[in-house]
Amino acid sequence: MSGPQRHGGVLGIDVGGTKVALHAEAPGRPAYDRTFRWPRGAADPADDLTVLAVEVDRLLDRWGPVDAVGVAMPATTDTGGTVTTWPGRPGWAGLDLTGALRRLFPDAATAVADDGDLAALAEARCAGADDVVYLGVGTGIGGGIVLAGRPVPGRSSAEIGHMVVALDGERCDCDRHGCLQSVASGPATLRRAAARRGGEVGFDDLRAGLDGREPWAVAAVEESCRALAAAVVSLGEILDPALAIVGGGFAAGLPGFVPLVAQRARRAGRPGRPAPPVRPAALGGLSSLHGAVELARDLTGTPAPARPVPIA
Numbered sequence: 001m002s003g004p005q006r007h008g009g010v011l012g013i014d015v016g017g018t019k020v021a022l023h024a025e026a027p028g029r030p031a032y033d034r035t036f037r038w039p040r041g042a043a044d045p046a047d048d049l050t051v052l053a054v055e056v057d058r059l060l061d062r063w064g065p066v067d068a069v070g071v072a073m074p075a076t077t078d079t080g081g082t083v084t085t086w087p088g089r090p091g092w093a094g095l096d097l098t099g100a101l102r103r104l105f106p107d108a109a110t111a112v113a114d115d116g117d118l119a120a121l122a123e124a125r126c127a128g129a130d131d132v133v134y135l136g137v138g139t140g141i142g143g144g145i146v147l148a149g150r151p152v153p154g155r156s157s158a159e160i161g162h163m164v165v166a167l168d169g170e171r172c173d174c175d176r177h178g179c180l181q182s183v184a185s186g187p188a189t190l191r192r193a194a195a196r197r198g199g200e201v202g203f204d205d206l207r208a209g210l211d212g213r214e215p216w217a218v219a220a221v222e223e224s225c226r227a228l229a230a231a232v233v234s235l236g237e238i239l240d241p242a243l244a245i246v247g248g249g250f251a252a253g254l255p256g257f258v259p260l261v262a263q264r265a266r267r268a269g270r271p272g273r274p275a276p277p278v279r280p281a282a283l284g285g286l287s288s289l290h291g292a293v294e295l296a297r298d299l300t301g302t303p304a305p306a307r308p309v310p311i312a
Helices: 045-062 097-104 115-127 180-184 186-197 203-211 215-239 257-268 284-300
Strands: 010-015 019-026 029-037 068-073 083-085 109-114 132-137 141-147 243-247 278-280
Touching (some): 010 284, 019 284, 029 045, 045 097, 068 097, 068 115, 068 284, 097 109, 109 115, 109 284, 115 141, 115 243, 115 284, 132 215, 141 180, 180 186, 186 203, 243 257, 243 284, 257 278
Parallel strands (some): 010 068, 068 109
Antiparallel strands (some): 010 019, 019 029, 132 141
């Protein structure tokens, strides 16, 4: 790659289990935003990468070149960038993600990081807080920890979604029982609501049920919020963060969801060690995407704008 400052374009890609969001920006060019869904059915990585390649070509043709690409991933990868596990799209196990990105972006620097870590960093910077725990509620539950202004992944990323909150709870897609994700993720909440209602429940149904205070909707969401509050309290006991932030598309789309987590966490604090205050993600369901853009900026040394770039 020659002249990383040649175009100034940076691209963030937020990869999810069902959809992918892209945001590109560069001085003197309007921002580029695009969201697309993965193909339905079995998660064949070859099919997925073909769809991603089409979207990349669209970006480059319509918007222009990029110098750096940051990718937020929910999958577990090894040090070489190979996917080891991804329950959301299990067919990706064994995929050389680093190599795939090099083929997609041969003229750009690329980097991959855990979506929860990147979301936590973006939210911490937005909040102006150095010590933050982040929980992202969507198709799964991601999370990240920032202490002294830096992500703290340890030997690997913080798997907050796989904290055990109920040893005898539901089976998680990781095959263990009682993970936070098995109780409080979007799909888990919808399944529980459907069982209580006695019929299929989609996200819009759940939201309407909450608006109408339908018992099946209220009870399903209450259980998810209690589990999230338990995780916040436990993280508070271990890390003593200044702030706990709850984001993700599922949480952002349900009015009252985060305040209920905050209320339950506050009640569960103990004398001398209150639970950290809980706030909704300032970046909504786009925290990981903002973090991916920041990762791309770091690759080129491009400073962040004085104000957060709006990502619609």
